[in-house]
Amino acid sequence: MNEKQTDAARSWESLRKGHQSRPLEWLVERGIFLVSLSAIVMIFLIFAFVGREAWPVVAGKMNSSSVQTVIPVAEMDKQSPAELRAYLGLTKAKFDSMDLETRKLMMEIKVEADKEKPVDKDAPVNTTAWHYLFRPHAWTGYEKPSYIWQPISLIHKYNLVPLIIGSLKATLVALLFSVPLALAAAIYVSQLAPAWAKEWLKPAIELLAGIPSVVLGFFALIVMATVLQNVFGYESRLNAFVAGIALGLAIIPVVFSIAEDALTSVPRSYTQAALALGSSRWQAAWKIVLPAAIPGVFAAVVLGFGRAIGETMIVLMASGNASIVSGSFFDSTRTMTATIAAELAETVTGGHHYRILFLIGALLFIVTFAANFAGDMVMHRLKRKLEGKA
């Protein structure tokens, strides 16, 4: 009897070592953890890269002025190497690898370039300064202060306002068009549709997400633009409205999918209670289920916003790409994303145009990040309110 008890007691010792006997599980768990960690690291690295490329503009270290102080070649020796390097705009490694003759040659090029400087009152302006990025300016040839994006004109005009407005216009149209449709479809599929309709509709709508955006853009450019112009009779064929509608088609499945999940996860008991009180199915869906699913529906809209403002190909093809400031949705427009896509390949790496495009990229990053963050906060608050904790 006594011996048996000791045996039983001894067998308990294995409890302590239990977790060590499953090394494979431990390994897999760590592996998955590392993979998920790498996603965060990737996002951070991408942002760090974009931010680094845009930083000189933010810090005011770029100068796009066409008129700069020129140091005559003869006075080369009076400059310290650091000053000379800054004057020539070279990295330290590059500067060190050059011999004296090459440096001299570069200085001569600067002198030559100065002789050909444009005769323009705006030539000395550093157009990458904050003021010129966001405030209107009366450029030569313009009667009043205007927001102008003309990066490859003689005077490089980098005003971001037309692009920001363009992005917001297309996104607004997309959301106004897609959110009601996607939400109505989600309510129908999750609450009202018979089982067979649900089986068909859900995958069909989600299949929309599989259409390549270039195909949607092509469709918008060739078919929708003409049809919509005939219907509404506006002047420019490609505009924020057409681009927004096409963009809306692209985000409908995103908004639908998440909103439908949110609506479906509302407990059936709420619907049952509403129906037992004499609600119609529609009343139960609209007055009880939708309010209970509001946090999820809100998340769907925020995600849709993020997708719409970041979409590139559709707006590049269907918006007309005119960087003008206009309140009309039927004017041609140019978005931030389309600008980056269209211009980045033709810029000088490290030049002001290049850096401004990265600044736009960083702005997009910040906007979507902020939208998601704010969305998350609102969502949690709504959730707590529904659960009766606040």
Add this chain to the structure above:
Amino acid sequence: MTVSEITLPKFKVDSARPGASAEEHSSRAPLIDLKNLSFYYGRSQALKDISFFIREKVVTAFIGPSGCGKSTLLRCLNRMNDLIDGVRVEGEMRIHGHDINSPEVDVIELRKRVGMVFQRSNPFPKSIHENIAYALRLQGVKDRSEIDGIVENSLRGAALWDEVKDRLHTSALGLSGGQQQRLCIARAIAIKPEIILMDEPASALDPLATAKIEELVLDLKRDYTIVIVTHNMQQAARISDYTAFFYLGELIEYDTTTKIFTNPAKKQTEDYVTGRFG
């Protein structure tokens, strides 16, 4: 809520219990009349040829082992089974002589007259006030002071007013389970139904909350016809006037509760109520 605040109702299961004898209720008119009612989930038959009537303003309990069809029958009475795909009803089910199985019947209107309380309390994720106000607005009540009045009366009717009057506008999900269930009852009676169906309303509650619900049911039968499904034999004995015993989709016996529990006609009934099977 502390224990001392609750007065446990004292019920005895004996023939001397008021309102238990068949004679006393003979004046009560039949309200719900079932004739040859059969119910199918797809191919399997859940109810077999059920015929009996339920009298008005009494408590009728449906008892029987799990899967006997008692909940199915209950949900037939307000046509909640319509929500399930592939079900079929045969036979007649009349309330006040109107066949409510007819396709011409507006189930929405029917459910306003036949209220229901579910097994698990299911208040909406809204404020206490709004839970009841929603039901009233469905009825077309728009006047704010009228709504406030009915909300108070319903909460009083469900013996909940004193506990929640200071927090009417906080979320109903912050209430205890028993309070939530009484809120559901308040919500059901707010729209003045004639019949209230209760599907094991106390099965998820602790004994004190259960006692409160039972007390409430006895109180409500003055104004409403109550049909209650229960697994708890003592509960059926305590609160019901009539009891129907179901087994495998058939109505085995239906009589006054006193008769069913003291002198059942069928052996099966006796076995079940004495706990020999089920």
